[in-house]
Amino acid sequence: MVDFLIGLFLATLITALFTSRLYRLLFWYSLNSLTLGLLALVIGARLDDRAMLMTGGVTIALKALAIPYVLKVLSRRFGLSRQTPPGIKTQYAIMLVPAILVFTFYLAEPISHMVQGNANYVAISISSLFLSLLLMIEHRNVAPKIVGFLSMENALFLLGTTATRGMPMLVELGIFFDLLMAIVVINLLLYREEAEL
Amino acid sequence: MAFLFDPLSVLFVFLILLGAVPNLFYSRGYLPHIERRWHYRIHYFAFILSMLGVVVAANGVTFLLFWELMSLTSWQLILTEPEEEGTIPATRFYFFMTHFGFVFLLLFFLIATDGDLEIGFAQMHGIVAHFAYPSLLFFFLLLGFLSKAGAVPLHVWLPYAHPAAPSPVSALMSGVMLKIAIYGMFRFFLDVLYPWPLEWGILVLVVGALSSLVGVLYALSEHDIKALLANHSIENIGIILIGFGMGMIFDTLGLGILSSFAFIAALFHTFNHMSFKSLLFMGAGSVLHETHTKNIEAYGGLIKAMPITAWTFLLAAVSISALPPTNGFLSEWMIFQSLLSSNTITDMSLKLAIPFAIFALALTGGLAIACFVKAYGITFLGLQRSANARHAHEVNPAMRLGMLAMAGVVLSLMLFAPSYIRLFDIALVSLGRVGAYDAIFPEGIWHMHSVAINGGVVSPLILLASLLAVTGLLLYAYRALGVKERLHRTWACGYRTGPRTQYSATGFAGPIRRFFSWLYRPQEHLHRESIPGHESKFTDSSYEVHVRPLFERSLYDSVAAAANWVSYWVYRLAHFEQTRYAAMIFNLTLMVLFSYRIFAHEFSWATFALESVVMVISIKVLIIGEKE
């Protein structure tokens, strides 16, 4: 089940990479967050970790529902462009994504026999970090960059839930708090016409 | 114990005082000429004090502190008159070079003291003896001191910085400050870094020989009187280094007394150079003060208006040209003698190297004479070449007093050479050398012997007395003859002699410049207004020659060009980050993780090659992108 969700997580992220519409991107992000939340719930249930269950719930509520919605509202209000053509050609992206995956597995190889957990989780987290970065790289518009940043947050969470079996509650709350603050700041920043970056 | 008063320190304190006290008078006279007087006063006295501080410092901290203070105050002193053209770049260069040297001294101290800069020199010797790479320390010291002393190839700042300073400061810097570096060499080579391999001595010798030649050659091509003198400082530092290098070589070969002799020669020349170079700079400063130009071509005939300046300058010029019976001759004689003492050496490489050093020194001597004939003749003799020179007067009493006092120092070095040599001997003995005084003056002070077997002898006092006696007799005879004298204008083949028909400094140095044109690569600027239709007839013509020193062109300019080039490319690279920051971070992360994986975990060439390929592709795709 866990592996299945992780696979789904990665799949949604990769799909997001190839999306060229803003709302579709938000949708994939929301799905991505949803899998993450489910993952937390599943692992939390297996470990009987209440904190993690809570985190899962908050993740689903906040990341899968609230943030995509807020972003959608913001994009409407500030008239952000809904066309988000990727800056990197698809041919390159097709090569890059597997390359990143292979690389992260190679990277995680030395730790595979050392920790009790699954080294592949670390590898997948790192690769989703890279993929989110790639998402930021390939778009010049602001909105996809924000989504990229948010999915980076997701990659962190993935690492937190899978590799460490849950971080301290305090940290997770802090991260959520900062996420909210980021949204506020983004809102403030958007108070001007969309910048071409 | 931050301070130390052993004979060597006291000797150099003496040197500084000898150089500074006449300078005080001169400076007093010069002061009305300066706008920012308090700025000048504060830094001037701090400068002198800092020099004293350096020579009496007993540990690394004190030494470096005063050394730096010396650099800073001299830097500010040069900046006393920042409006003058060329001062700002010159000071910048000076400031940079002096800290260039400072850094190496710092490194030396860091290593030689094991990080505890407060230990004394004697303890440093113990640490140095256990250091694995003594040559490294040697190079640190050499770079540190020689950049201050202005030896080739670290000399380029000197002809810029010294002329830019107010004249009393030029005198102090050139006369005294450079000697602080020599003090450092004595202190640290003899006290801390001892003993040496043969190569070190040879290196110092070669640097000295090169400096002396390069200095005098560029002095000859110089039209700025202070730059000319500054170039001569390079030459004289070279001569001192030849003596020092010979001392090191003899010491390595176990010839103790010869080594002491060479060191004494170096010390003696250090003192001599202090005296006559200070005097020369004071003279040049007086001339500059009156004519408001440093261009030697605008002088002429100043001996009539400024007799005291002219005659004291002559004394110094004769002395720096190493003509008997002056002190300059005596020290150079000693250095020659120590070079000649090498006939007892069996080492073949030395046998081949030393004749070259002799040749360099001898050529230097010949060229120095030519150069000072030029400097003196064009400045003080003949007709005034410009209105400025025509309106010149003798300088004020304080400045005159300063020059006369410094002339007194020169004379004292000539007359009391044995006493001075006694002092040098004491200083060297205190550093554990063999005493050489008794060997130099075995039969009283009348004859000065070379300590080598079959070495030469010179009798400065007898020589002086006989020269004075013969000249006096001739003069007396001339008076007795009662010849009538008549004034008449100079005959010039029917033309009227005027300021413009005289030989110029450019012309004077012409033959030598032409002979060394492969080195000088002079840039000639000939400007001529011809009468229309007559190619050979012209109304107006000017000819100028500029020589940019080889080292400056090849070494320094190329470094500057390289820095410019690198910075241009770095800047272009840095501009990627404005638009591709995420991609930069992406690649960076990739690279760091890859490197950790490969270098920190298990290394294999295959993975390394793979990483390189991946990185190159990823950088190409993500950062550089395609041309749009």
Added chain:
Amino acid sequence: MMLFFLLLPPLLMFVASFSRSPWARKLLPVSSFAVLIPVALLFRLPKPYELWGRYLVADDLNTYILLLSSIVGIGVTLALLTLDRHVKISTKALYRFYRFFGLFWVGLSLSILANHMGIYWIGLEMATLSTVYMIKTNRSAAAHKEAWNYMIVGAIAISLILFGIILIYAASKPILGEQAMLFDALLIKAREIPSPFLFEMGFAIAALGMFVKMGFFPMNLWLAHIERASFYPVAALFSGILESGVMAGFFRFSRIAERVNYDHLFFFVFAYTLLTIFIVSFLIFRAKDFMRLFSLSGIEHMALIALFWVSGGSFAALLHFGAHAFLKPALFLSTGVLESTGRYHFAGALRGYAGLRGKLFWFLVGLFMLAIVSIPPSPMFFSELYGFAAMIDDAKSSHHLLAMLGAIALLLALLSVIFYRFVAIYQSMKYEGEAEPKKVYSSEVLALTIFAVGLVALLLPSSTAFLKGIG
């Protein structure tokens, strides 16, 4: 309780910024000075002192950093009083600036005092996000663009740090459990970490995030551009406090990494800082305005601090850190005056000041300019001296002395490029160009004086003894 007093001034500032009455602005410097009292108290208390369980623990190191940051904060609030006289800013924007400044300060205090990697990160993120808006106070297109830039680069960097933290946590959780988030616990058990490679990977990623944040290779200019586009107090805050917070984290992380594998850490930091200094020195060679110049030189200093710290010269690093923390904000604040007429001009920037205030101003700025290139007796000089000594000592005990000396030679060559440029700029500021009349306000001079006093205080025997005790 202590924590409350520490956070009171910034919180007060935050609250006061909502009020529109004029006394609110007068309150600011008073409240910022007030922070000195708890910091001073903190110095007297026995260390380590638990401010909030084991989450926030004050030890010598972070008390020192907190002190530096507080002084910088005071200086910046002083200079803020006259911000609206040098630049065009609406009252509303100014108050909003204060609001985020307060938040920023709170975040920074948390991250500096944190003994817990998570809290450290939360504080840092808070500070970073609040600066985004402070940049935006300047209502220019460039500032807007740079605010976005900062938002994204800063967010990536901060995320990398968190990623690294989680990896480190994952590496050490098997032996420490939830305690794996505590710096002190980690430090003690560092050698027993079962998967050093995982730890190192985490450290590398976290360090990477910090280095990006501090503007190390290859992201050298982004910070400079941002500081150029924003108001000068922001730049002062950036270099003085924000980077202090990041640096404090680096100190702690590298101490742990040192125990895991010193060689790896050393070569990583060495290669990184040398590359950084290489790039930065040549960028400085081309810098054309004060902001970028100071920003780049700040990067150089941080690279040196990192280098000294991992070479075992903790005293040198801390001294350099202190000098950097005082000098940089001071200079950034002075750019407000230096560039107030005719931006981007080096020539004559130190001329044209009338009156005692003006004279004091140019004198102090001149001193700072020289101190920054470590001309003795600047604290920078001593820190570099001890830093290089530490590097040599470090090399002496190993078998790669010559390689180390080569690296030092390279470093010196690069530093000399910077040195040359700074001397040229200083001379140009003082002796070239036109003397245009410029206006200096007492608050600015006071701020500079505070920094100057701070610099001198760094050299007092008692403070050097204190710093030596930290290592």
Added chain:
Amino acid sequence: MIGYVSTIVLLLLLAPILLSFIKAVKMWLLYKRPVSLLQGFRDFGKLLRKETVVSEEASAMTRIAPFLVLSPLLVALFYLPPIAKGAYYVSFVDAFTLTGLLALSTFFLMLLGLDSASSFGGMGSSREAFISALVEPAMILTIFSVSMMAGDLGIGQAGVNLAEHFPREHTASFLFAAISFFILLIAENGRIPVDNPETHLELTMVHEAMILDITGVYLALIETAASVKFVIFASLFASLFLPFGMEEAWLPAAMIFVGKLFAVALAVALIEVNTAKLRLFKVPNLLGIAIVFAFLSLITYYVLGA
């Protein structure tokens, strides 16, 4: 002691005669009526009787320099090697002092040339400076080499040593040194092919150009200095490079010595007749030969021991 003083007097008296002798030989070879050998004295006497015309533009230097040109040379006369064995000589002066004294004289001569503001004077000084700068290293190397072979750096002692133990094993380097020294003799004394003492054509003048504005007693002093300088060089050549004939009693030894001096003069005269004056910028080639021979001499002695 009497021998010492009379040697000096003899050399002083011979000085003008030698120069006249060269002139006479040249004239004779050119089918002219030779001048009298006493022409030098006649000129000297004539100049003493004339009034001195001093240039308006000149300074005190013109009034002092002539004495300073002559006096070092006169002093140098005292320090020459003895002409006969057992005669008194000054042993404590070495070759550097001697070259120094010669250079001192040249120094003031060059200043004298610059003093009268005439373009000729400057030209002469400039050329003299050029030539003497190149002579200096050759001179020092030569002297170094010879004194090595003689086993003493003192010039008087070296002459005596050479006469007593001629360094047969070092003939090669001895010969090189001799060639070098002879070239220096020509160059320092301003003889053809380096300088032509007889013309007053600006293209060729060196020595004469410097003293173009000197008259009367001053000129007499300078002319004397020139002849004394020649005699110093000739006698140095005679005692260092033709070291024989000293074992005789004083009078025969002196005769031999004078003969040697005339031989040197004759050689100079022959060279003067048979060569053309070199262009100024060809002079370094000649001096280059001297430097090379001096160097060769030293290196051969040092390295090969030959």
